[in-house]
Amino acid sequence: MKPPRSSKNDVFLRYKLWLSAVSGEGIIGEDKYKLLRTIEEKGSLKAAAEDMGVSYRKAWGDIKKSEELLGYELTEKHRGGVGGGKSDLTSKAKNILEAYDALHRKMDNAIEDAYEDFKDKIK
Amino acid sequence: MKPPRSSKNDVFLRYKLWLSAVSGEGIIGEDKYKLLRTIEEKGSLKAAAEDMGVSYRKAWGDIKKSEELLGYELTEKHRGGVGGGKSDLTSKAKNILEAYDALHRKMDNAIEDAYEDFKDKIK
DNA sequence: GTTCGATATGCAACTATTTTCATATCGCCT
DNA sequence: AGGCGATATGAAAATAGTTGCATATCGAAC
Numbered sequence: 680m681k682p683p684r685s686s687k688n689d690v691f692l693r694y695k696l697w698l699s700a701v702s703g704e705g706i707i708g709e710d711k712y713k714l715l716r717t718i719e720e721k722g723s724l725k726a727a728a729e730d731m732g733v734s735y736r737k738a739w740g741d742i743k744k745s746e747e748l749l750g751y752e753l754t755e756k757h758r759g760g761v762g763g764g765k766s767d768l769t770s771k772a773k774n775i776l777e778a779y780d781a782l783h784r785k786m787d788n789a790i791e792d793a794y795e796d797f798k799d800k801i802k
Numbered sequence: 803m804k805p806p807r808s809s810k811n812d813v814f815l816r817y818k819l820w821l822s823a824v825s826g827e828g829i830i831g832e833d834k835y836k837l838l839r840t841i842e843e844k845g846s847l848k849a850a851a852e853d854m855g856v857s858y859r860k861a862w863g864d865i866k867k868s869e870e871l872l873g874y875e876l877t878e879k880h881r882g883g884v885g886g887g888k889s890d891l892t893s894k895a896k897n898i899l900e901a902y903d904a905l906h907r908k909m910d911n912a913i914e915d916a917y918e919d920f921k922d923k924i925k
Numbered sequence: 926g927t928t929c930g931a932t933a934t935g936c937a938a939c940t941a942t943t944t945t946c947a948t949a950t951c952g953c954c955t
Numbered sequence: 956a957g958g959c960g961a962t963a964t965g966a967a968a969a970t971a972g973t974t975g976c977a978t979a980t981c982g983a984a985c
Binding site for chain 3: 856859880881882
Binding site: 763 | 929930931934
């Protein structure tokens, strides 16, 4: 998420967008988005977790939970072989990331428009 | 925040909007918004905390922290007197809540528009 | 068939967040 | 003056969230 420009009061407006299960549990939000993108880039969950400064254990658990909630896989997991193993995104995961991007662009525009207003009102 | 309508996959799209300090600390988000509205309604921090199912200690600490970050008061605190004391919102707090509402309405519209798109893409 | 490194997973250790508790202060009301 | 109940605040106790560790499995490559 890009940091919106600051007001002179040193206050930003920020937002988060996420896919949620009916249970209220978050499925994909900022963090999962980033994690998936990093897996895509690095080719492995381990490298992605390291890159994000989070434990492998957590990253792994997070992906697993999201997959359970969605009812389908976000990553194709490969154990053994070259490099010990790897993870790739499924096409469904790629679709979600793409849709998430588009949504964010729209939200960014909306918030941009609304921001000026807001700034004036809270002065 | 109103729960956006569900897709047939039992997945919602949700978002949170908040005012953030440059430090990255949240100043006013969903929870603080609700807390302030409840203080406004109930007339006391204690009643508001109970109403929200959160400890008085936490509610009090949260308000205090927000006020420190903003550099001004969100509530007028009164100890003693009728009922033991009370808390009212300052006019600045009211302005913020109002601006927050307006922003939410705009974001709701934006997300509403974007949602159909999203739904199709992640199918 | 042995080695290598990532995935897979339970569990203990640790950190961060919240609640609970204890105690003090304040000001209207009787 | 004394009681009542909310605000004020620190400190300990309890929860929740993460990390670290240990151990197992897998499969390509040598």
